[in-house]
Amino acid sequence: MIPTDTEHVGARTIRDIRRDFPAFAASGDARPTAYLDSAATAQRPTAVLDAERDYLEHDLAAVHRGASAATGRSTSRFEEARADLARFVGARDDREIVWAQNATDALNMVALGIADASVGIGGADAARFALDAGDEIVLTEAEHHANLLPWQRVAQRTGARLVPVKVDEHGCWSLDDLVSVLTPRTRVVAFAEISNVTGLIVPVADVVAAVRARAPRALVVLDACQSVPHRPVDFAGYGVDFAAFSGHKMLGPNGIGVLYGRAELLDALPPARTGGSTITRVTFDTAEFLPAPQRFEAGTQPVSQAIGLAAAARYLEAMGMDAVAAHEDAFAARVLEGVAAIPGVRIVGPQPGRARAGLVSVAVDGVHAHDVGQFLDDAGLVVRVGHHCAQPLHRALGITATTRASAHVYTTAEEADRFVAALGEVRGFFGLGTGAA
Amino acid sequence: MANLEGLYQEIILDHAKARHGDAPLEGADAEHHEFNPTCGDEITLRVKLDGAHERIDAVAWQGDGCSISMASASVLTDLVAGRPVDEALGLAEEFRTMLRSKGEGVPDEELLGDAIAFHGVSKYVMRIKCAMLSWVALEAAVAKAR
Ligand SMILES: Cc1ncc(COP(=O)(O)O)c(C=O)c1O
Secondary structure (H helix, E strand, C coil), rough: CCCCCCECCEEEHHHHHHHCCCHCCCCCCCCEEECCCCCCCCCHHHHHHHHHHHHHHHHCCCCCCCCCCCHHHHHHHHHHHHHHHHHCCCCCCCHHHECCHHHHHHHHHHHHHHHHHCCCCCHHHHHHHHCCCCEEEEEECCCCHHHCCHHHHHHHHCCCCCCCCCECCCCCHHHHHCCCCCCCCEEEEEECCCCCCEEEEHHHHHHHHHHHHHCCEEEEEEECCCCCCCCCCCCCHHHHCCEECCCCCCCCCCEEEEEEEEHHHHHCCCCCCCCCEEEECCCCCCCCCCCCHHHHHHCCHHHEEEEEEEHHHHHHHCCHHHHHHHHHHHHHHHHHHHHCCCCCCEEHHHHHHCCCCEEEEECCCCCCCHHHHHHHHHHCCEEEEEEECCHHHHHHHHCCCCCEECHHHHCCCHHHHHHHHHHHHHHHHHHCCCCEE | CCCHHHHHHHHHHHHHHHHHCCCCCCCCCCCEEEEEEEEEEEEEEEECCCCCCCEEEEEEEEEEHHHHHHHHHHHHHHHHHHCHHHHHHHHHHHHHHHHHHCCCCCCCCCHHHHHHHHHHHCCCCCHHHHHHHHHHHHHHHHHHHC
């Protein structure tokens, strides 16, 4: 059997994998800083850096414009990158992958397209997206602001209502909670496959089935920001209408992300941004748009970033996403076990024994998350403290901030242990009882 | 002295727990709410001035935040209650100068009193706002009251 645990990803050892990442190779420290903030942004392997550089050195030229051979080569590489991403996330057609700046941008493209359709832009084709006053947009209380604020804007523009799926005392929600708020007036259901705060994993296909049964006019929009980089996903298999994720969290470059959409929907959704390269015929006061993906890709595109992102997808594919997930599950289990034994430290999110992703957020009783973060920083641990762009979730939990440790393919068991050990010292440092016998 | 102990001086940890002035204030002349959106720390600070608006008769605050911001509000309470307004504002300015010092220089202990414990914060750019939160609220509340 292939060992998959905190020391391995599939057949490869973490020690070996870390050599792929210049950020770790460069450190000559006896005790290097533990990077436990990959859920915010991940480190990049040489394969990604080299792919960008190789394109820039050999094939840099405009894409989809002009007739030169150089443009042909550049365009091919750009479109091959799209095909790599389509395969990676289980799209049926390369056209279903639209380049975006990041997940936030991709979610805005969907929301703004819906808002535009609601005032008649896009004509009869786009009428299926139009919302009316009194229509309902269902979101969970756990959403990242990136999957909340764009919907607030849609509600303001259309008179549609935001309907929350409430979270429990651990910040989690269930399929039943969601089903209980669905109505025939539900027109959008948006949620994260994996919460960036709680690590809750949502059974997406089950949610889609429930939505189709009870709210047949609803679009299902998936925030896949924390799932695509860490676990196998299958957008077409899930049956979602749209999905969004960022390159920088999946070992890829900044400035690139993906909007996935079912082709027939993308072909009808009004493009939020208009401009060069998106059109068929333009007169002085009208324009007709190309089919997806070109209709959304206005202006000069981030080509080297797309090529870098494709390299990241291939790098992860070579490791196997099942193996990546298993490695991170082992990290979470190890951290949870350690944290559960520390008095005065509470786990936010699914409790030990329940399915969760490779990130763990905690609240330390009596110590503000910023003080926890400062202490951990001093101990050589890079973690995230704050509201993680999820204020409504923290408000629902009655706390202002949490401390989060998150893993990726390069995270070691020793780093998990260091996090637990340092966390165990926090309350003592701040003069609170450790409860130790 | 290790860095972390330099930041979290004993005085700071004590004030973060004891929290002088953490209360409502009956008959306040003005109040001001300050919020730090990056960390969610917040404070509402209230002042009562004398009839001539020259002295701070009473100051109190209510808030939620990290040990640095809460301890700073507590020390502020000790330092400015009963003080002439101009002196209190001068103290706020001196405190600000110390926090911007990046750990350089020797702050005026005579003037700053316990507030000198926050000198170490000046080396932590991300925490300066925490320490300043209550002092900024004081400046704003006094301006409203006058
Ligand atoms: C769940 C989730 N959604 C959306 C985002 C936004 O990603 P980006 O800032 O790359 O657009 C993040 C990242 O912070 C996230 O974790």
